[in-house]
Amino acid sequence: MLIKRLLLCLFSFSFITVSAQTRPNIIYMMADDLGYADLSSYGRKDYKTPNLDELASQGTRFISAYSGGPLCTPTRASLMTGRYPARTFVGMQEPLDWTKRDSSIGLSPDQTSIATLLRKNGYETFLVGKWHL
Numbered sequence: 001m002l003i004k005r006l007l008l009c010l011f012s013f014s015f016i017t018v019s020a021q022t023r024p025n026i027i028y029m030m031a032d033d034l035g036y037a038d039l040s041s042y043g044r045k046d047y048k049t050p051n052l053d054e055l056a057s058q059g060t061r062f063i064s065a066y067s068g069g070p071l072c073t074p075t076r077a078s079l080m081t082g083r084y085p086a087r088t089f090v091g092m093q094e095p096l097d098w099t100k101r102d103s104s105i106g107l108s109p110d111q112t113s114i115a116t117l118l119r120k121n122g123y124e125t126f127l128v129g130k131w132h133l
Helices: 002-021 050-057 072-081 114-120
Strands: none
Touching: 072 114
């Protein structure tokens, strides 16, 4: 009976490992002032974007999506939190004072971000580029 239980446990753990290995990688890109028709993978003819086209061919493409806001800061906050820009309170004040380390303006640490949710589900996250949240 003990051997059956051990084999069942080993089998269960191997299934979990296989399941974790099939989890997809996520590359999430946002580019300011880039419309969906600006890439050759979406039909642009006058210049080529082969590296982005290759990524697009292997993943999910958005063909009917809209920005959360007209400015980059509230839009980024909206993408990071899944909230409407007005509910993040980012980009609606005076510009950030980058000289103050304790500035309370910006994305609140209390806001749950997509990166936090991904980390809780076993993903490693990395951000490169503009932040200013």
